[in-house]
Structure formats: C-alpha cells, structure tokens
C-alpha cells in the first residue's frame with residue numbers, strides 16, 4: 001500500500017480524531033481556504049496518527065516508500081524533503097561538517113549553502129567557475145581547479161558544487177567525484193535544477209549520486225511537477241543515513257505535511273510509469289521542435305550546451321532584460337530571470353505544447369522588428385576578501401549603515417537577488433567598491 005492509499009483508507013474509516021491538526025480534516029475549513037487550498041488537501045492533512053508513519057523516524061510506509069524510490073532511482077538512500085532542496089543542502093552540510101572544518105565551495109552557490117555554513121560553523125574556501133560573458137552565466141565547475149585546491153589543502157572535508165546550474169550547465173561529476181575520493185573528500189552536489197535526471201537519464205544524463213557523488217539534492221517542484229517545495233535528498237552508503245536523518249530533524253518541522261509527502265511518492269511513481277515517461281518524451285520533443293523552428297534565423301539563438309529544459313535565449317540588438325520586458329509587457333509571458341545577455345525561460349513537466357506554441361508566436365512577432373540596444377554589463381559577482389567565517393559574522397554585533405558608507409566594512413548578512421539566489425556578498429566578506437557597483441547594477445535591473 002502506498003502513502004496516499006493509506007491516507008485514503010484512514011479517511012474512509014471515519015476515525016474520530018482528537019489530534020492535531022485543528023481543522024479536523026473537513027470539519028472546519030476557513031471559507032476562503034476551500035478555494036485557495038481545497039477540500040482534498042484538508043482531508044489528507046493528517047498528523048502522525050496510528051497507521052501513518054513519522055517522517056522524522058520513518059519505519060513503516062514512509063520508510064518503505066523511500067526504499068522503493070531509492071531502488072527505482074538506483075541509489076542507496078532517498079530522503080523525502082518537505083522543505084525544499086534548501087533543507088537538504090543544509091542537512092547534508094550539517095551531517096558531514098563540524099565547526100572550523102574546511103569546505104571547498106563553488107561561489108556561484110545558492111544562498112542555502114551559506115545558511116549551512118552559518119549553522120555548521122565550517123570554514124569556506126571559495127572558487128569561482130569561469131563566467132561566460134556571451135550568455136551571462138557561470139560555466140561548469142572545473143575538475144582540474146578542484147584538484148588543485150584539494151592537493152594544496154589536505155584538510156578539506158567536503159566539496160560543494162551546483163550542477164546543473166540555474167541555467168542548466170552540468171559539471172563533469174564523474175571526474176570530480178573521482179578526484180574528491182582520491183583526496184578522501186566528500187562531494188555534495190546541489191542538483192536542485194536537475195531532478196529530471198533521476199527519471200530520464202537518456203535525455204538528461206545520470207543523477208550526481210549515480211555518477212559517484214556522495215550526496216545530491218534535487219527539487220521535484222522545479223522541473224518534475226510536484227508542488228512547492230517537494231524535494232529529494234539522494235545519497236550513497238558512504239554517508240550514514242542516520243546522520244542525514246538527525247540533521248534533517250534539526251531543521252524540519254515536527255508537523256510535516258502528509259499531502260506533500262504523498263505528492264513526493266506519487267510524483268516519483270508517475271515519472272517512472274509509462275505515462276510519465278511519455279510525458280517527459282513529449283516535453284523534450286516539444287522543446288526541440290520550438291528550438292528547431294528558429295535554427296535558421298540568425299537573429300535569435302538558444303544556448304545549446306545546457307540542460308534543454310532551461311531555454312536560455314538571446315535576440316540580436318536586445319539585452320536579455322529588454323527581451324524579458326517585451327515578453328512580459330506585450331505578451332504576458334514571464335521568464336525566470338534575465339541578464340544583460342540572455343533571458344531564461346524555464347520549462348518542466350507541466351509545460352504544454354500550446355504554451356510553447358504561444359512562446360514561438362511571441363518570439364516571431366518580436367523578431368519581425370529591428371533592435372539596436374548597445375547596453376552590456378556583466379552579471380559576474382566579485383570575490384571579496386574573507387575576514388571572518390560566515391558564522392562568526394552572522395552572530396557578531398551588527399550596525400546598519402548606508403550602502404555608500406559600507407566600503408571596507410564586513411558584511412553581516414547574505415546579500416543576493418532572487419532568483420537566482422547566488423549571494424553577491426556573504427557574512428564575513430569585506431565589502432569593496434566593486435561589490436557596491438555590482439549591487440547598484442543589480443538593483444537597477446530588478447527595479
């Protein structure tokens with residue numbers, strides 16, 4: 001029996017519950033919530049009552065479900081995350097890093113990595129992957145750069161990289177994992193944008209753990225059709241599963257949502273089913289069709305070296321930000337993010353052929369005009385001098401000062417635009433003139 005069947009069975013049994021949650025399933029639903037959340041959600045929203053397992057100490061249906069998912073995905077262990085990849089990244093870091101442990105991190109990381117540093121007290125060593133000015137994106141994490149750091153710092157406990165990046169750039173995980181293991185270092189991969197790898201390696205390549213990483217974290221909600229913020233943590237047996245569980249329990253609610261837990265299970269089973277596989281096939285086909293329609297038009301280009309679900313597009317004479325504005329204002333199309341070079345249109349399992357057709361029409365209308373924008377600015381962050389660990393700075397006494405007066409001062413909090421959530425400044429970094437220029441540029445883009 002799967003989790004949703006078990007929830008249904010309990011619902012049908014008409015058990016009289018003197019337990020949380022207080023809405024008592026459908027006995028009382030706040031009127032507006034009937035429409036905003038829905039009756040079915042309330043009906044399935046149970047606590048860890050008899051017969052339902054406990055996400056913090058799974059030993060029954062949740063454990064069986066996670067084991068079955070691990071078998072299907074082909075890794076040793078799977079954990080269901082009901083608080084996004086963010087929670088999986090933090091728990092991974094807490095499970096392998098102790099205070100003052102050194103950790104090598106690709107600086108184009110998500111802000112949750114910084115939160116993991118603040119909570120663990122680990123000491124980061126940063127490297128910044130190359131920046132591709134043509135597209136305005138970070139390139140893959142270079143295995144040889146990682147090897148150089150590891151060979152010079154024998155006490156690096158773990159390496160953390162983002163692959164694929166927000167824009168779909170994959171690193172060579174197999175090679176990086178091999179290097180990390182040669183130096184006795186743990187490899188954690190933020191694979192938040194690569195969850196489809198677990199279900200369709202034929203299109204997207206194998207997931208990071210299958211390629212040798214020790215831990216990877218994937219957001220099912222980003223590409224696979226699960227509701228926000230369903231995600232997965234995958235790990236192999238190098239990592240003690242109870243250590244991960246203990247660290248998840250440190251940061252998770254003790255009242256996890258059963259509708260979300262069952263949605264994770266249903267999402268995995270669906271994507272491995274025949275219907276799910278056809279859905280992925282059609283998604284890939286429809287995206288390729290759209291890109292092919294423009295392949296002979298030299299006024300428009302799609303990035304062709306990234307994950308194909310992340311459509312990174314450029315039109316001659318327009319900055320990515322201008323393209324983004326036109327799409328929004330004239331066609332009611334909202335992209336995920338844009339920079340001076342390109343605009344990022346994210347797709348996933350819910351992206352229909354009709355939606356892509358509408359985009360194609362919009363792009364054709366845009367292409368019928370000439371544009372002559374000459375603006376260019378880099379969105380590359382500037383590395384700053386590290387004065388304190390993120391944890392020390394986060395817990396230090398703070399003052400609020402104007403941006404102009406901040407040069408030479410130590411940053412006390414994470415400063416990042418969202419998306420993509422890559423911090424331009426992190427706690428413990430000395431603020432310099434370049435940071436301020438970058439921030440002002442970023443603010444002008446957001447406004």
Ligand SMILES: Cc1ncc(COP(=O)(O)O)c(C=O)c1O
Nearest residue numbers: 084085086110162190192219231
């Ligand atoms: C690269 C990357 N990692 C991690 C996360 C966090 O994922 P979640 O929203 O599932 O917590 C994000 C979110 O945008 C992200 O872009």
